[in-house]
Amino acid sequence: MKKAVFLDRDGVINEVLTDRVKFVNKPQDLYFLPGVPEAxxxxxxxxxxxxxxxxxxxxxxxxxxxxxxxxxxxxxxxELKKQGATIHDVAYCPHKPKAGCECRKPKSKLIVDLSEKSDVDLSQSYMVGDTDTDIIAGKRAGTKGVFLGKSDPLADAVFPDLISAVDWIIEDSKA
Structure with a gap:
């Protein structure tokens, strides 16, 4: 079985609620956070x-x-591919925040469906997010959780940003 890293998008890969952009509603609103392509x-x-x-x-x-x-x-x-970075697939929940659907994080359906489609071992994989709902979704699916921000008691590790987290994720995956 294969290993994967599941990344939340807004606040992990791209800016959201910044001086430059409030929400990403069109391609030109997407600005990568520092170090993301390298990470x-x-x-x-x-x-x-x-x-x-x-x-x-x-x-x-x-x-x-x-x-x-x-x-x-x-x-x-x-844009990531131009910088030598590959995202293999994107899964999203398009529903309203309180719709009660099965795919909205903190539920784990997006992660589980991708793992089944690609034969991924969730116990050897990581969910990286900037909210507790990301970490909860990863834990429910069976991944380790990496929180980007100040603290999250459910996370296995906490870092300020994705580029800071990468070395830990890589080292931990070898254990």
């Missing part, structure tokens, strides 16, 4: 898959169409 490239060297799993309630709330979201993800993947 993903380093993870690509060790893990078979790098996936993005993201709640995108803006679709359900009518702020953008699903076709616009797909354009944002296509743009993100293409």
């Amino acid at each position: 993903i490239k380093k993870l690509n060297a060790v893990f078979e898959f790098i996936f993005v799993v993201t709640n995108q309630g803006g679709v359900g709330l009518g702020f953008m169409k699903e076709s616009q979201l797909k354009k944002i993800h296509d743009y993100m993947i293409a």
